[in-house]
Amino acid sequence: MKFEGGNKMDIVKIKKFTDRLFENVQPIWEKNHNHPFVQELGKGQLDEEKFIHYMKQDYVYLIDYAKLFAVGVLKAQDLHTMGKFAQILDETLNVEMELHRQFAAEFGISREELEATKPTPVNLAYTRYMLNVAQNGSLAEVVACLLPCAWDYWEIGKLLRKQYGNQIETNRYGKWIETYDSETFGEGAKWLIRLMDELAEGKPERELAILEEHFQMTSKYEYLFWEMNYYKQEWPI
Numbered sequence: 001m002k003f004e005g006g007n008k009m010d011i012v013k014i015k016k017f018t019d020r021l022f023e024n025v026q027p028i029w030e031k032n033h034n035h036p037f038v039q040e041l042g043k044g045q046l047d048e049e050k051f052i053h054y055m056k057q058d059y060v061y062l063i064d065y066a067k068l069f070a071v072g073v074l075k076a077q078d079l080h081t082m083g084k085f086a087q088i089l090d091e092t093l094n095v096e097m098e099l100h101r102q103f104a105a106e107f108g109i110s111r112e113e114l115e116a117t118k119p120t121p122v123n124l125a126y127t128r129y130m131l132n133v134a135q136n137g138s139l140a141e142v143v144a145c146l147l148p149c150a151w152d153y154w155e156i157g158k159l160l161r162k163q164y165g166n167q168i169e170t171n172r173y174g175k176w177i178e179t180y181d182s183e184t185f186g187e188g189a190k191w192l193i194r195l196m197d198e199l200a201e202g203k204p205e206r207e208l209a210i211l212e213e214h215f216q217m218t219s220k221y222e223y224l225f226w227e228m229n230y231y232k233q234e235w236p237i
């Protein structure tokens with residue numbers, strides 16, 4: 001941890017590692033928050049075909065992403081951390097993916113069709129990047145990879161609620177905002193943030209820089225994911 005502030009009488013403000021991550025990632029997250037996919041979803045104006053593309057791609061993304069929490073269980077050094085990872089794994093499979101199954105049913109897409117979705121190049125690159133770190137990296141590296149997904153979605157949920165909360169009842173994607181803005185997801189994100197700070201404590205700058213590289217990289221993949229769905233990108237061949 002780094003201490004900031006001047007003389008003895010000042011209240012010492014402790015700068016956490018995640019404060020640094022948050023500050024440095026702003027240019028990328030701002031682009032995510034202003035992405036037409038996110039903004040149109042917030043207003044309920046997003047084209048249905050684009051939303052369906054997203055639901056299908058995100059469903060298979062989450063199958064791989066959930067495995068990272070299982071790797072968290074594997075690499076954790078204490079029972080409490082194991083239990084929290086197991087809880088978030090359960091929430092991903094049974095709360096978050098249930099949202100996708102419900103939306104899919106509304107749009108006439110079966111569970112089988114959702115599961116049979118072939119990941120696009122961006123989707124595959126994103127999940128393979130994280131799964132590679134899961135195989136070869138430390139627990140801190142795994143958390144650095146999966147943190148932007150949980151944290152930025154929570155930021156997006158809060159932002160859309162603030163921007164468009166007054167029209168949530170009539171927004172056909174309102175349930176999406178409610179899910180990511182919910183206590184459940186907020187608590188999960190906050191726990192991962194605290195864990196990241198604990199794991200980063202006492203690490204040399206050389207290792208912190210690697211963690212930040214993963215954090216920035218998966219934040220960029222988040223951007224590519226919005227872009228891929230907005231333009232309904234598929235394999236060109």
Ligand SMILES: Cc1ncc(C[n+]2csc(CCO)c2C)c(N)n1
Binds near residue numbers: 096150153154185188
């Ligand atoms: C591309 C993509 N990135 C992030 C999320 C959001 N998300 C994934 S797991 C998790 C935490 C617990 O389930 C959250 C919030 C998503 N759905 N799709």
